[in-house]
Amino acid sequence: MSDRVAIIGIGATQFRSISPDLSYKELMFEAAVKAYEDAGINPRKDVDTFVTCAEDYIEGTSIFDEYVPDQIGAALKPVHTIGGDGLHGLATAFLQIRTGRFEVAVIEAHCKPSNMLTPDGIEACGQDPIYNRPLELNTHFIAGLEMNRFCYETGITYDHCAKVVIKNRKNALNNPIAGRAAKLTLDDFKYADGIACPLTDLDVAQPVDGAVVIVIASEAKAQALKKNPIWITGIGWCNGTPSLESRDWVRPEYVTKAAEMAYQMAKITDPRKEICFAEIDDRYSYKELQHMMALKLCCECGAGQCIERGITDIRGEFPVNPSGGALGMGYLYEATGLARLYCAVEQLRGDAGKNQIKNAKTALIQAWRGLPTTSAVVTILSVSGGNDGK
Amino acid sequence: MGNRVAIVGAGMTKFVRRAQETGKELSYHAAKMALESCGMTLDQIDAVVLGTAPDTFDGVHMKGEYLSDGAGAWGKPYMRSYVGGGTGVFSVAQGWYHIASGLIDTCLVVCEEKMSSYQPHAQAAFLTIFDHTTERPLKPNLLWIFALEMNRYMNTYGLRKEDIALVAVKNKNNALDHPCAQIAKAVTVKDILNSEVLAWPVQRLDVSPVSDGAVALILTNETIAHRVTNKPVWVEGVGWALDTSYWTNRDLCYPRYVEEAARMAYKMAGITDPRHQIHVAEPYDPFDYKELHHMEGLMLCGKGEAPQLTVDGVTQRDGELPTCPSGGLLGVGNPIAAAGLMKVAELFWQLRGEAGKRQIARKPKRGVAQAWGDLMQVGTVVVVGI
Numbered sequence: 017m018s019d020r021v022a023i024i025g026i027g028a029t030q031f032r033s034i035s036p037d038l039s040y041k042e043l044m045f046e047a048a049v050k051a052y053e054d055a056g057i058n059p060r061k062d063v064d065t066f067v068t069c070a071e072d073y074i075e076g077t078s079i080f081d082e083y084v085p086d087q088i089g090a091a092l093k094p095v096h097t098i099g100g101d102g103l104h105g106l107a108t109a110f111l112q113i114r115t116g117r118f119e120v121a122v123i124e125a126h127c128k129p130s131n132m133l134t135p136d137g138i139e140a141c142g143q144d145p146i147y148n149r150p151l152e153l154n155t156h157f158i159a160g161l162e163m164n165r166f167c168y169e170t171g172i173t174y175d176h177c178a179k180v181v182i183k184n185r186k187n188a189l190n191n192p193i194a195g196r197a198a199k200l201t202l203d204d205f206k207y208a209d210g211i212a213c214p215l216t217d218l219d220v221a222q223p224v225d226g227a228v229v230i231v232i233a234s235e236a237k238a239q240a241l242k243k244n245p246i247w248i249t250g251i252g253w254c255n256g257t258p259s260l261e262s263r264d265w266v267r268p269e270y271v272t273k274a275a276e277m278a279y280q281m282a283k284i285t286d287p288r289k290e291i292c293f294a295e296i297d298d299r300y301s302y303k304e305l306q307h308m309m310a311l312k313l314c315c316e317c318g319a320g321q322c323i324e325r326g327i328t329d330i331r332g333e334f335p336v337n338p339s340g341g342a343l344g345m346g347y348l349y350e351a352t353g354l355a356r357l358y359c360a361v362e363q364l365r366g367d368a369g370k371n372q373i374k375n376a377k378t379a380l381i382q383a384w385r386g387l388p389t390t391s392a393v394v395t396i397l398s399v400s401g402g403n404d405g406k
Numbered sequence: 407m408g409n410r411v412a413i414v415g416a417g418m419t420k421f422v423r424r425a426q427e428t429g430k431e432l433s434y435h436a437a438k439m440a441l442e443s444c445g446m447t448l449d450q451i452d453a454v455v456l457g458t459a460p461d462t463f464d465g466v467h468m469k470g471e472y473l474s475d476g477a478g479a480w481g482k483p484y485m486r487s488y489v490g491g492g493t494g495v496f497s498v499a500q501g502w503y504h505i506a507s508g509l510i511d512t513c514l515v516v517c518e519e520k521m522s523s524y525q526p527h528a529q530a531a532f533l534t535i536f537d538h539t540t541e542r543p544l545k546p547n548l549l550w551i552f553a554l555e556m557n558r559y560m561n562t563y564g565l566r567k568e569d570i571a572l573v574a575v576k577n578k579n580n581a582l583d584h585p586c587a588q589i590a591k592a593v594t595v596k597d598i599l600n601s602e603v604l605a606w607p608v609q610r611l612d613v614s615p616v617s618d619g620a621v622a623l624i625l626t627n628e629t630i631a632h633r634v635t636n637k638p639v640w641v642e643g644v645g646w647a648l649d650t651s652y653w654t655n656r657d658l659c660y661p662r663y664v665e666e667a668a669r670m671a672y673k674m675a676g677i678t679d680p681r682h683q684i685h686v687a688e689p690y691d692p693f694d695y696k697e698l699h700h701m702e703g704l705m706l707c708g709k710g711e712a713p714q715l716t717v718d719g720v721t722q723r724d725g726e727l728p729t730c731p732s733g734g735l736l737g738v739g740n741p742i743a744a745a746g747l748m749k750v751a752e753l754f755w756q757l758r759g760e761a762g763k764r765q766i767a768r769k770p771k772r773g774v775a776q777a778w779g780d781l782m783q784v785g786t787v788v789v790v791g792i
Contacts, residue, residue, distance in 0.1 A: 019508070073467040078460040078534040079490040082780040083651045092666055095648035096496060099470045099486040108485065108500075114507035115409075117674065141467035146428070255474045255484040273481060281509075389471040391484070 020401055021113050022238035022245035024120075025055025025231030028358045031195035031224040031346045034130040040075070043227040044126050045087040051229035052089070056241055057120065059089030063231075064118040066095040069105040069125040069350045073138045076131065088124055088229065101125070101383040102228060102354030103393035107251050109232055119237040125351035126227030135223065143388050148260060155387045156220060158260065160212025162387075163302045165265040167214065170309075172320040174214050177301040178205045179323045181218050181343050184298060187330050188340025190370035191359065195224035195346035219301040224346025228354040230361075246364050247401035249378075250284065252277025256390030263390060271310035271382065271392045278380075282396040287312050288334065291396070292376045293363065295356035297384040298341040307382055308336065311394065330371060338363065338371050353383030353393060364399050411505045412631035412638035413498075413790065415444030415624035416751040421588040421739030424522040425618035429464055430476025433518040436620035436744075437478045440514065444624055444634050451624075453510045454479040456486045457497035457517040459742035459779075462531040464523050477516040477622075489646065490535075491692070491779025492786035493517065494621075494746015498775075499644035499788060501625040511627050518620040519741035528616045535781070537651070549613070553605035555658040555782055556695045560607065562659040563710035567607055571598035572716045573694035574611055574736050580723060581733025583763035586748075588739030589615050598694075614692045617739035621747040623754070637758045642772070643677070643789035645670030653781040664703025664776060664785035671774070671787040672705075680705045684789070685770035686756055687727065688749035690778045691734040700776055701729060703785060728766050731756060746777035750788055757792045 027050030029043050038046075052059055068084045077083065081097035084090070098105050102125035109121035129135060139155040167174065181200060188197035200218070208216035232238075238245040254277065256270035257263050275287070284290045294313055298304040305319035313334065314322055322328050328336035339345055339359030348355050360379040362368045368376075378398045385391040417439025419425075419432055427435070433456075441447060456477050461469045470486025477484075487493065487500045494517045501515040521528035532548045559565065572595060581590030593611065601610035624634075631638040647666035649656065656662075668680070677683045689700035698712035706727060707715055715721055721729040732738055732752035735745045753773035755761040772791035778784060 071468055072461045076534075077538065078462050078531060079780055081488055081490060081648070082535065082783060083537075085648050086650050086652070090648065091650040092647055092663060094646050094667075094670065096646060097488040099468065099488050104485055108487075108503075111503045111507040111509065114509065115503050117506070138467055141465065142471065144472065145464070145466055253483045253485065255471070255479045255482065257480055258471050258474055270481070274483075277483065385468070385471065389468060391471055391474075 019114055020235040020247060021110050021232055022235065022247045023230060023361055024233050024238050024242040024245050025051040025057065026358050026361050027051030027054060028193055028228045028355065029226045030193050031226040031348065033195055033224055035128065035225040040126055040128045041087045043128065043225065044124060047227040047229040048088040048124065051231050055231040057231065059122065063120050063122050065109065065112050066090040066093060066122045067105040067109045068097050069100055069102045070097055071099055071350060073141060074127060074349050088122065101385050101393055102351050103357065103381065103383040103395060104253060106230065106357065106395060107253050107393060110248055110251055113232065113234050120231065120233045123230045123354065125354045127349040127351050128225045129223035129349065130225050144259065156215060157212040158387050159300050160215040162265050163215050163300065166302055166306055169266045172305055175202060176305065176320040176323050177219060178202055180298065180301045180304045183329060184337050184341040184343040187338055187371060188344025191340050191345065194340045194344050196222050196344055197340060215300065221299050221342035221347035224348060226348055226351060226355065228351050228358050230354060230357060244365065246361050247398050248395060249398045249401060250278035250282030250396035253393040258388065258390065260388055268306060268310045268390065270390045271307055274392045274394045275311045278394040278396050284396065288315060290378065291380045292378050293335040293338055293373050294380040295339060295360050296336055296382050298337060298343050299347060299384065299386050301343065304336065304341065311380065311382060330373065335373055338373055353381065356381050360397055364397055409506050409508055410628040411502045411625055411641040412628065413623050413641065413754050414626050414631050414634045414638055415440045415446065416754045417443055418586050418621045418748060418751055419619050420586045421617045421619035421741055423588065423616065425520060429473055429518050429520040432520060432618065432620035433473050433476035433516050436622035437514055437516050440622035440624050446624060446634060448478050450512055451478065451482065451514045452512045453483040453504050454514045454516065455497055455500045455504065457493040457743040457747065458486065459490060459493055459519055460531055462534065463519065463521050463528055473518060478514055489648065489779055489784045489786060491742055492777045492784040493743040493779065495750060495775050495777035495786040495788050496646055497747060498623065498641065498750050499646060499786065502641045502644050505625055505627050511630055513625045515623045515625060516620065517743040517747035519744045520618045521616045521741060522618050549605045549608055552693055553608045556607050556693065558658040559695055559699060565713050567599060568595055569713040569717055570695045570698065571595045573691065573697045574598050576722060577691060577730045577734040577736040580731055580764065581737025584733045584738050587733050587737055588617055590733055590737050608693065612694045614735035614740035617741040619739060619741035619744045621744045621751050623747065623751060639754050639757050639790050639792055641788065642791045643671035643675030645787040647785050649783045651781060653783060658782065660709060661699055661703040661785060663783060664700055664778065665705065667785035667787040668704045671789050675789040677789065681707065684772055684774050685768065686731060686753065686766055686773040687729045688732065688752055688773065688775040689729055690776050691730055691736050692740055694736060696778065697729060697734065700778060704774060704776055723766055731764050731766055749775040753790050757790065
């Protein structure tokens with residue numbers, strides 16, 4: 017038997033700032049119907065295991081996993097929740113298929129932040145209740161501190177960070193599901209509202225509502241069901257320290273470790289040369305640059321110059337976030353990683369429309385769970401299942 | 407593919423009403439004891455998985471991230487799984503698929519719960535588990551809905567409270583031999599029937615307590631298991647199933663989701679006649695009737711037959727099919743996720759002959775542990791054997 021695992025179906029809703037016409041269950045249903053149709057499967061008969069990704073506080077419901085089975089066709093089947101990003105769910109389903117006991121797995125993640133009355137308060141509840149919460153730190157304030165330290169130590173300028181935002185939101189203009197597309201210039205940053213200096217409101221990915229469902233399968237099943245499945249050739253995940261005080265504020269080691277695990281599995285030794293494009297976490301503008309460095313995707317000139325010289329533009333040498341990223345598509349909490357995976361699969365299938373990158377054969381997708389976490393996942397996708405190179 | 411997975415070490419803190427330690431510290435103590443029990447160090451662990459129930463208990467959003475360093479996950483692949491009350495047993499399935507995938511060789515499984523942080527009582531944390539539109543306005547709580555279920559079970563099979571109370575008597579007495587037990591007590595059926603009525607037919611002593619505690623297991627692949635111990639306990643089967651959210655549309659007298667989960671685990675373990683091929687069971691017993699309910703779901707007896715087995719003494723520690731020899735949740739305590747993992751830890755000790763005063767004399771070779779949760783909705787099952 018083969019160990020190979022492939023993506024055979026993808027489905028997503030539009031990502032919108034508000035969705036008063038749809039409940040979270042309806043969002044999930046829409047994404048699931050699309051994914052099952054894409055994979056050509058019946059969830060009641062063909063799926064062996066379902067993994068959903070959610071956090072109670074975001075949902076406003078305790079033990080939220082109670083409310084997932086019906087709308088994705090999973091009642092009375094093996095279903096469980098992972099308290100993690102959608103890509104953690106992908107890693108889980110990947111492991112389950114690799115045991116040889118499951119052939120088809122479904123991964124679901126969604127969010128409806130337009131229902132959240134106090135998102136700042138909820139995010140602050142993620143901080144250490146003893147050491148940090150008494151300080152009443154807003155999460156974006158911590159990001160501002162980190163951005164300051166990162167720019168100071170690396171020489172990356174605030175303009176470099178602004179250019180990440182301009183690039184990503186521009187890419188989103190040609191992505192039909194994106195919810196935060198815009199045409200911006202550096203001038204707009206002069207007048208942007210400050211949040212926690214040097215962070216402005218334009219540097220922060222804004223929340224959107226949406227759901228994403230992905231179907232993956234073992235090699236035998238994938239080849240039987242799908243003409244051109246997209247192979248998961250590598251996956252890695254890692255946690256650093258939850259403590260704000262003892263972490264490295266410049267280099268996210270956990271991202272590097274997750275990437276090393278994925279690169280090793282995918283037999284990638286020179287990621288910059290062997291990967292065609294990347295979907296990298298950009299919850300905040302500077303994060304795209306910081307994560308690029310940690311993933312070893314920068315050329316000699318460094319992350320700042322990569323953005324400065326247009327290397328990471330959609331038509332550049334190494335496109336980063338051609339989907340528009342979280343800045344352009346919108347921030348989807350636990351569904352953020354899966355949304356990027358969805359767009360990367362479209363690219364590799366050649367279905368990315370105006371945003372299509374020529375000869376896209378290998379992609380890297382990375383997720384980070386946002387502050388105050390140090391939790392990252394990296395996955396490598398490829399068209400052939402081998403190391404396609406460029 | 408299909409690598410064998412073994413449990414090689416276990417650790418457990420005391421279950422108490424109000425721990426002085428933080429959740430991180432409880433996780434640390436359990437993980438350290440588990441590592442020491444098999445002479446391993448954290449450096450030898452490839453991945454960590456964590457089980458813990460609702461974030462509302464601790465009031466910490468993304469509680470899995472907060473607990474990660476306490477659980478030993480710094481710099482390691484780490485994930486938190488979640489199926490409400492079923493989490494503790496599910497976390498063993500999570501560790502199993504990490505290793506059975508062939509990608510991970512050693513996995514530390516930690517389950518923690520600290521319910522005492524919730525003031526004044528953790529029961530209020532459950533007010534937000536109900537459907538926000540159809541149920542929350544009615545302000546239901548868990549005791550009420552389980553009273554509905556218990557009523558339905560008693561009504562369907564014409565059961566007497568006296569027979570169900572025997573489960574609480576057995577488990578609380580069994581727990582007298584457990585060094586980590588929170589509410590072990592020599593009680594009689596009369597004590598149970600005279601205890602305060604909470605929501606008829608549920609009385610105070612029919613119910614497990616609010617607890618703090620943590621349990622950890624070490625899972626490895628076959629090669630490492632043989633290197634670490636000469637008494638590995640194999641994970642022979644795992645299963646889980648989640649039923650519809652619309653619990654009001656189901657017949658509450660039988661847990662079909664437990665049966666589905668059990669069928670999945672038994673198929674993997676090659677079990678065709680559970681009643682005779684399983685020697686010891688740890689069914690989930692947050693309420694006394696639940697042990698009976700779950701024995702039926704696990705197909706250890708026919709529907710409606712579990713109470714009679716209890717009356718006949720079959721489920722006593724020296725009986726033919728001992729259930730909850732640990733003392734279960736009714737005796738040892740119920741720190742939700744940790745309580746589920748405690749059940750698997752008990753099987754580990756029983757099968758290795760290391761259960762001390764709780765040891766089953768018949769030398770069991772195969773056991774089943776099961777947990778349950780959500781809106782009377784999820785079953786998680788693990789079969790282990792030597």
